[in-house]
Amino acid sequence: MDPVLFFCDAMTSTAPSSPVQATSASGVATASQSASQSASQSAAPPAAPTVPPTVVPAAREAAAATAATATSTASPDRFERADWVSAYRNVSVELDDLPLTVARGEISAALRGTLYRNGPGRLERGGVWFHHPFDGDGMIAAIRFADGRATLRNRFVRTEGWLAEEKAGKLLYRGVFGTQKPGGPLANVFDLRLKNIANTHVVRLGDDLLALWEAAGPHALDPESLATRGLTTLNGVLKPGEAFSAHPRFDPGHHGQPRLVTFCLKTGPSSTIRLLEFACEDGPDGVKAGQLLAERRDSFRGFAFLHDFAITPNWAVFLQNALDFNPLPYVLGQKGAAQCLKSRTGAHGQFWLVPRPGSPMAGQPPRLVPAPEGFVFHHLNAWEEDEAVVVESIHYADFPSVGPEDDFRDTDFDAIPEGLIKRCRIDLERGTVETTLLSERCCEFAMVHPARQGLEARYGWMAVAQRPQGNDPLQAIAKLDLKTGEQRVWSAAPRGFVSEPIFVPDPEAGGAEDAGWVLVPVWNGARCASDLVILCARTMAELAVLELPLAIPHGLHGSFVAQPHSQRQA
Ligand SMILES: [Fe+2]
Numbered sequence: 055m056d057p058v059l060f061f062c063d064a065m066t067s068t069a070p071s072s073p074v075q076a077t078s079a080s081g082v083a084t085a086s087q088s089a090s091q092s093a094s095q096s097a098a099p100p101a102a103p104t105v106p107p108t109v110v111p112a113a114r115e116a117a118a119a120t121a122a123t124a125t126s127t128a129s130p131d132r133f134e135r136a137d138w139v140s141a142y143r144n145v146s147v148e149l150d151d152l153p154l155t156v157a158r159g160e161i162s163a164a165l166r167g168t169l170y171r172n173g174p175g176r177l178e179r180g181g182v183w184f185h186h187p188f189d190g191d192g193m194i195a196a197i198r199f200a201d202g203r204a205t206l207r208n209r210f211v212r213t214e215g216w217l218a219e220e221k222a223g224k225l226l227y228r229g230v231f232g233t234q235k236p237g238g239p240l241a242n243v244f245d246l247r248l249k250n251i252a253n254t255h256v257v258r259l260g261d262d263l264l265a266l267w268e269a270a271g272p273h274a275l276d277p278e279s280l281a282t283r284g285l286t287t288l289n290g291v292l293k294p295g296e297a298f299s300a301h302p303r304f305d306p307g308h309h310g311q312p313r314l315v316t317f318c319l320k321t322g323p324s325s326t327i328r329l330l331e332f333a334c335e336d337g338p339d340g341v342k343a344g345q346l347l348a349e350r351r352d353s354f355r356g357f358a359f360l361h362d363f364a365i366t367p368n369w370a371v372f373l374q375n376a377l378d379f380n381p382l383p384y385v386l387g388q389k390g391a392a393q394c395l396k397s398r399t400g401a402h403g404q405f406w407l408v409p410r411p412g413s414p415m416a417g418q419p420p421r422l423v424p425a426p427e428g429f430v431f432h433h434l435n436a437w438e439e440d441e442a443v444v445v446e447s448i449h450y451a452d453f454p455s456v457g458p459e460d461d462f463r464d465t466d467f468d469a470i471p472e473g474l475i476k477r478c479r480i481d482l483e484r485g486t487v488e489t490t491l492l493s494e495r496c497c498e499f500a501m502v503h504p505a506r507q508g509l510e511a512r513y514g515w516m517a518v519a520q521r522p523q524g525n526d527p528l529q530a531i532a533k534l535d536l537k538t539g540e541q542r543v544w545s546a547a548p549r550g551f552v553s554e555p556i557f558v559p560d561p562e563a564g565g566a567e568d569a570g571w572v573l574v575p576v577w578n579g580a581r582c583a584s585d586l587v588i589l590c591a592r593t594m595a596e597l598a599v600l601e602l603p604l605a606i607p608h609g610l611h612g613s614f615v616a617q618p619h620s621q622r623q624a
Pocket of ligand 1: 301361362432611
């Protein structure tokens with residue numbers, strides 16, 4: 055799932071939140087509540103001014119970071135731990151298109167569409183807090199932009215487990231990341247039921263919004279109302295319960311029309327990948343958006359934990375991390391399944407290069423190439439170059455394990471490996487890999503311009519730590535020049551904590567690769583609520599800050615769906 059936030063932030067964060075937004079045992083407020091009621095229910099303590107962000111060109115980073123640290127109240131931890139812990143909390147209300155307050159700046163009228171975010175919005179049941187935030191139930195937030203204004207709607211995904219636990223008022227399921235039903239191992243032994251929590255990602259496919267969780271099937275939602283339509287097999291493509299990745303990739307049109315490319319994974323002593331390619335738009339030949347266009351299956355030796363992958367026009371690129379899985383403690387009710395993963399010390403992973411359907415190599419078997427040591431959750435991008443495939447990813451020195459006895463609030467960041475962005479050039483003829491470190495700054499959640507997906511990109515935008523080296527919570531956003539290494543950084547430190555940035559191209563800006571906006575959910579520790587910050591993607595200057603009346607669940611993923619030109623007013 056999700057690295058720095060997942061194993062670092064999260065470990066220190068699943069703690070009872072401040073009374074201000076703690077959810078009552080009765081659960082989420084109903085959708086019929088008015089926006090003002092909802093807003094007041096989730097009202098935060100008296101607002102303190104948000105710390106002015108900084109735009110820091112690469113050459114000034116060190117000095118600026120030093121200055122920021124020197125003025126922080128967080129010393130020696132460089133941030134206020136209580137602020138950071140407070141980012142993880144129950145969301146107690148569901149809002150209906152609440153107009154958002156623009157606290158600073160203004161929203162460009164050219165920014166039109168919807169930012170969808172998914173994340174764990176429910177972290178407690180019956181007074182029992184989940185062991186890990188990523189065991190929390192998925193909540194979708196939709197921030198719609200039009201005519202220089204923005205509104206917010208949010209809904210929990212009505213999964214079978216969420217509905218049952220809402221009714222029971224207590225935990226009925228174990229969590230993959232270590233949440234146990236009350237009662238110790240005896241209450242959990244041999245209970246191997248999965249609660250599909252639908253909390254990891256949210257994307258549009260055809261007429262559905264899909265709430266994704268990689269260990270089971272997708273939930274379909276109404277893209278406008280966010281009402282849960284239910285588990286979907288995508289018109290019979292998926293078998294019931296088939297594990298459907300939470301990390302689809304959007305092919306901008308390498309094979310004609312845009313496609314959503316994704317995979318299903320079945321793992322054990324051997325692993326099988328089912329690669330799936332769906333149409334994203336209606337086509338002139340009768341193809342409908344959401345229709346399956348192509349698929350293939352390939353099996354590989356060994357256990358696989360594949361959270362993400364990358365695509366080029368002709369390849370799907372997977373990285374099989376060197377991990378072992380011993381399920382016994384899970385079966386015996388002592389650990390969650392993810393707590394049974396362990397790095398194979400000193401072992402290398404393996405790249406699996408699967409020829410995409412429609413490529414000249416479509417009938418060929420996958421290529422297997424040894425990967426560098428370490429662990430990867432997320433990739434930035436991949437492309438083809440002569441006889442090579444190049445993939446940029448966020449690497450960790452090791453797989454950070456989560457112990458059942460760990461106290462979330464006391465994580466020592468200096469003891470946990472940071473994520474570092476690296477470029478691996480995979481020579482297809484020699485079967486070798488050349489690795490280059492692109493930045494020494496701790497990072498996660500990186501993306502390129504959507505039109506450069508699968509092609510070499512000049513720029514990447516990513517969440518980063520405030521200081522230029524060392525592991526910390528993610529408090530800033532960097533624009534990294536992938537050619538020169540130059541960075542521009544906007545920071546929300548010391549009291550702000552960022553989630554995944556989403557780059558949105560400006561349709562009226564002429565197509566430059568960095569012409570657009572970066573949308574950033576920020577947990578504002580001073581205000582005890584989330585902000586949505588809009589940055590200029592080119593300069594990283596702050597353009598607007600929208601103050602939300604509640605928390606957007608911290609961490610995990612989102613996507614932007616642009617308003618079609620046909621629906622825009624002149
Ligand atoms: Fe992820």
